[in-house]
Amino acid sequence: MLLSEMNKEQLAEFKADCEKKYAEAKAKNLKLDMSRGKPGADQLELSMPMLDILREGADFKSENGMDVRNYGVLSGIPEAKKLFAEMLGVKPEEVIVGGSSSLTLMFDAVQRAWNFGVPGGEKPWCKCDKVKFLCPVPGYDRHFSVTETFGIELVNVPMTKTGPDMDMVEKLVSEDESIKGIWCVPMYSNPDGITYSDETVKRFANLSPKAKDFRIFWDNAYCVHHLTDKPDTLLNLMDELKKTGKENMVYMFASTSKITFPGAGVAVMAASEENIQATLKILNFQAISYDKVNMLRHVRFFKNLDGINAHMEKHKKLLAPKFAAVLDTLDREVGDMGILDWVKPNGGYFISVNTLPGCAKRVVELCKEAGVVLTGAGATYPYKKDPEDRNIRIAPSYPPIEELQMAIDLFCLCVKLASAEKLLSE
Amino acid sequence: MLLSEMNKEQLAEFKADCEKKYAEAKAKNLKLDMSRGKPGADQLELSMPMLDILREGADFKSENGMDVRNYGVLSGIPEAKKLFAEMLGVKPEEVIVGGSSSLTLMFDAVQRAWNFGVPGGEKPWCKCDKVKFLCPVPGYDRHFSVTETFGIELVNVPMTKTGPDMDMVEKLVSEDESIKGIWCVPMYSNPDGITYSDETVKRFANLSPKAKDFRIFWDNAYCVHHLTDKPDTLLNLMDELKKTGKENMVYMFASTSKITFPGAGVAVMAASEENIQATLKILNFQAISYDKVNMLRHVRFFKNLDGINAHMEKHKKLLAPKFAAVLDTLDREVGDMGILDWVKPNGGYFISVNTLPGCAKRVVELCKEAGVVLTGAGATYPYKKDPEDRNIRIAPSYPPIEELQMAIDLFCLCVKLASAEKLLSE
Incomplete structure (x- = not known):
């Protein structure tokens, strides 16, 4: 159901439910990071054979x-x-x-x-x-x-x-x-x-x-x-x-x-x-x-370039499931609520989401308080000033997938809570 | 004998002798380089074990x-x-x-x-x-x-x-x-x-x-x-x-x-x-x-630093004979002529020599024409302007020692020739 179509009572109930779940999540003392586009540890292993190439006896x-x-x-x-x-x-x-x-x-x-x-x-x-x-x-x-x-x-x-x-x-x-x-x-x-x-x-x-x-x-x-x-x-x-x-x-x-x-x-x-x-x-x-x-x-x-492309296929195998986990969770958790939109990327390192106006900072703050670090709200704009306070950059690559799942679950919860707060305050 | 104490006839004879030897040297079509402070190939080999340290299975x-x-x-x-x-x-x-x-x-x-x-x-x-x-x-x-x-x-x-x-x-x-x-x-x-x-x-x-x-x-x-x-x-x-x-x-x-x-x-x-x-x-x-x-x-x-110092001992063993070859040749060939002075260094990569005033460019030019590249005369001064045109930087590290010996022999000959030219023109 669209949050914008809820009446005050429904919204208040929704918010109370989010707050309860948020308190539970906070108690888990998570320490997760979706802030920077860093490759995961498994991705680094893909290039290890490169370090064996130039050794004693090699042609330099x-x-x-x-x-x-x-x-x-x-x-x-x-x-x-x-x-x-x-x-x-x-x-x-x-x-x-x-x-x-x-x-x-x-x-x-x-x-x-x-x-x-x-x-x-x-x-x-x-x-x-x-x-x-x-x-x-x-x-x-x-x-x-x-x-x-x-x-x-x-x-x-x-x-x-x-x-x-x-x-x-x-x-x-x-x-x-x-x-x-x-x-x-x-x-x-x-x-x-x-x-x-x-x-x-x-x-x-x-x-x-x-x-x-x-x-x-x-x-x-x-x-x-x-x-x-x-x-x-x-x-x-x-x-x-x-x-x-x-x-x-x-x-x-x-x-x-x-x-x-x-x-x-x-x-x-x-x-x-x-x-x-x-x-x-x-x-x-x-x-x-x-x-x-x-x-x-x-x-x-x-x-040659074929070699690079073949290598990137291996990265894809490791990264695609992480992006899928984030996108599936967004779909499932907030897809029909009208409180978040995003584009499904065919490549790169990020998923960019837009909250309701004025909610991005609050979402990042809620996530941080519950142990999930995101790129700072506003960081995607010059002078760190997102005029509508809407954009958040999610970087799914670094955490192992189990941690990523916990992080994105919490993120969705924070989006819901921040959106409810916002709609109730209007 | 000091060149400055020779009379015109002696100088002319000296110069003619140098010119004859220079023509012979030129005919050898040398291609030697004493221009930059580059380590020799043997020095590069010293660090090869370093490239074997971080490989598959290593702790990163x-x-x-x-x-x-x-x-x-x-x-x-x-x-x-x-x-x-x-x-x-x-x-x-x-x-x-x-x-x-x-x-x-x-x-x-x-x-x-x-x-x-x-x-x-x-x-x-x-x-x-x-x-x-x-x-x-x-x-x-x-x-x-x-x-x-x-x-x-x-x-x-x-x-x-x-x-x-x-x-x-x-x-x-x-x-x-x-x-x-x-x-x-x-x-x-x-x-x-x-x-x-x-x-x-x-x-x-x-x-x-x-x-x-x-x-x-x-x-x-x-x-x-x-x-x-x-x-x-x-x-x-x-x-x-x-x-x-x-x-x-x-x-x-x-x-x-x-x-x-x-x-x-x-x-x-x-x-x-x-x-x-x-x-x-x-x-x-x-x-x-x-x-x-x-x-x-x-x-x-x-x-640690001991490791660096031990490694530098190996460089010294390769470099010291090259510096000795240059210094010994300078001593032997022009040591008693009053046409070149230099300081014997205890380290580093260069031997700096000073010719008679106004001779450095000519020496570098003569060397170049006979196939020995030196650092450009004047390069050791701002704006490449050596006010007295005296200083030449010799870099003995890069050529193998046999080539270095040929190069420094030719260098000494060019110093003699340029000095004789200079003194005769005064």
């Missing part, structure tokens, strides 16, 4: 003849550039294989634009009176933080089922020269799990920003992270940009953090050759070379 | 219980902080174990100061009208480049046998508020191989810079890289700074690039707890965590 020569254990090759070894070019659908010359963190590559890309400027721009961003970034919401908190750190003003753009509201994006970038970039997670977006439609990608490729140094930060973090047998597909933005002659407009990012080991994987940046050369010109003062032993380890383990 | 838990294969712990795992704190003579709380490159840690430290400021400062360095850095010369080209990239003005300070000219350092920093830092390689300096004397370190600890946000960039790159049985010793700057209450004045750096694998080692930054906390506040937006698998691999391999 890259295909260009260089010993990967020594200094050199700032942009990464050729075979690693090839592998990740294949993964991102670009050319090897359009790739820098960096350290282990794509977040660092993104921070550094903003930092370089800030201090030194980018091709097409007249001056470094720091010399501009005002710099703004478009932030599709809900989105990834760490993206927003990077730009906030530099004092860049963050402008919300609503997400739709096909990607960011492109009418708004087109209008804003064509009118406002201070808008220098946009944060995108184009496939299985964080947190919504939405993949940008072909039309959205084409509209990105056809953007005509007033700022000549505008950049799309295309964080393809979940490009091979499918959860179903009918995965989403994403149109190749670089191909589309080459058709419009605007290939300098994108910086692409990805990493193997959720393919092999978080923090000990390999991160990549892809961009036009002009962008890559401009990047290397500054990067050359920041590093001599990145960890090529780890690059070679990854390449020897995966061999 | 850090001593704080965290799985090093997953996200988390921005400042590094506790056991790695302990190990490198021991190496640098600081407390574990004063350490960040970063990625694999200390150059990146230094670049990022300058970048953070530039954009966000440091404790003690009133504003970010980029907001100051003028920012200058002191550069002991000759010094490390990549240090100078980092600051040059940000448009910081580089000010030469001559090196003495006990470290930078401290009279000049004290005078400049106490008078000029725009001087925000100094680059130091305090032990086995690059390129001179000089270790700062106790008095120099104490004078650093007692500096009273006019800029309240002045920082000593203390790159202790060669702190365990001894070449003799009577190694130099370096007074602990952090201890001295704590006595004067000025411990915020230093950023220390080191890495295992020349202990395990260049580019695939572990880099560290050490500083006062206040500096570390301020650093982490910004770093938190740039990274989630660094490669903890590689950190644990290093700690399990070395166990």
Whole structure:
């Protein structure tokens, strides 16, 4: 029954029942965590054979003849550039294989634009009176933080089922020269799990920003992270940009953090050759070379994109049941109450839910008091301000499935309780 | 015989003889490299057992219980902080174990100061009208480049046998508020191989810079890289700074690039707890965590500082004969001619030589034409401008010893030829 159709007595009774169950749950002293997109322990085991590849007696020569254990090759070894070019659908010359963190590559890309400027721009961003970034919401908190750190003003753009509201994006970038970039997670977006439609990608490729140094930060973090047998597909933005002659407009990012080991994987940046050369010109003062032993380890383990995809099938087998547990429980517990909506993702690491307006913070608080940690309400919005206080990001990957089930049961209970409180207070 | 005491005829004859030998050498089509401080292939083999440590079945838990294969712990795992704190003579709380490159840690430290400021400062360095850095010369080209990239003005300070000219350092920093830092390689300096004397370190600890946000960039790159049985010793700057209450004045750096694998080692930054906390506040937006698998691999391999020192003994056995070959050849070939001087280093990676004024570029050019690549003349000075054109950095580590011998023989011949050319032209 829809909670909105209950009368005061029914609501009060419903709330009392929730409170009773909540007290019981609290007494269990749970200590569960659904807050971050961390792979589970079983997922980490999948990549253990990779650590056996480069050992005493192994060949440490890259295909260009260089010993990967020594200094050199700032942009990464050729075979690693090839592998990740294949993964991102670009050319090897359009790739820098960096350290282990794509977040660092993104921070550094903003930092370089800030201090030194980018091709097409007249001056470094720091010399501009005002710099703004478009932030599709809900989105990834760490993206927003990077730009906030530099004092860049963050402008919300609503997400739709096909990607960011492109009418708004087109209008804003064509009118406002201070808008220098946009944060995108184009496939299985964080947190919504939405993949940008072909039309959205084409509209990105056809953007005509007033700022000549505008950049799309295309964080393809979940490009091979499918959860179903009918995965989403994403149109190749670089191909589309080459058709419009605007290939300098994108910086692409990805990493193997959720393919092999978080923090000990390999991160990549892809961009036009002009962008890559401009990047290397500054990067050359920041590093001599990145960890090529780890690059070679990854390449020897995966061999090619087929190898990555086969490996991701194993992740899928471990992750899909966790997502199913969450989605089934949401359906069963609150599916017919009109107090929560969500999108079933075909990949990625999150399930994004929307409560009744003004209930998200309360739900997170209730969960926390009963021992279940969620990503903070508001975290999916710039400045942590969710204007309607509705969005919560659920990360099902880390807890073992029994714990996850307890956590999501409690979550549903908290949604019911918070919703009843809210409706009774109106 | 001193070349300066030869008459014109003797000099012309000497030069003709050198030219004949040079033509013969050129005909050999050598292809040798003494340009960069790269470990030799035999040195890389020393650390191979480290790659066998973390494999299937190994324990991947850090001593704080965290799985090093997953996200988390921005400042590094506790056991790695302990190990490198021991190496640098600081407390574990004063350490960040970063990625694999200390150059990146230094670049990022300058970048953070530039954009966000440091404790003690009133504003970010980029907001100051003028920012200058002191550069002991000759010094490390990549240090100078980092600051040059940000448009910081580089000010030469001559090196003495006990470290930078401290009279000049004290005078400049106490008078000029725009001087925000100094680059130091305090032990086995690059390129001179000089270790700062106790008095120099104490004078650093007692500096009273006019800029309240002045920082000593203390790159202790060669702190365990001894070449003799009577190694130099370096007074602990952090201890001295704590006595004067000025411990915020230093950023220390080191890495295992020349202990395990260049580019695939572990880099560290050490500083006062206040500096570390301020650093982490910004770093938190740039990274989630660094490669903890590689950190644990290093700690399990070395166990403690004794383990590092024992490992460095093996490097010494491979490197000392190469340094001896160069020094013996210099002595034998040009020792009594008054055309070259140098300091015999007790550690580090370089031998720094000074030619007659105005001869360094010519020597490097002659070497190059005959197939021996040296570090560019001038590279050891800011803006690549050696005012007297005298200094050349010789890096004996990379070539196998037979090649090294050929290279240094040719080098000596080129020094003789260039010197004769010079003296004849006067």
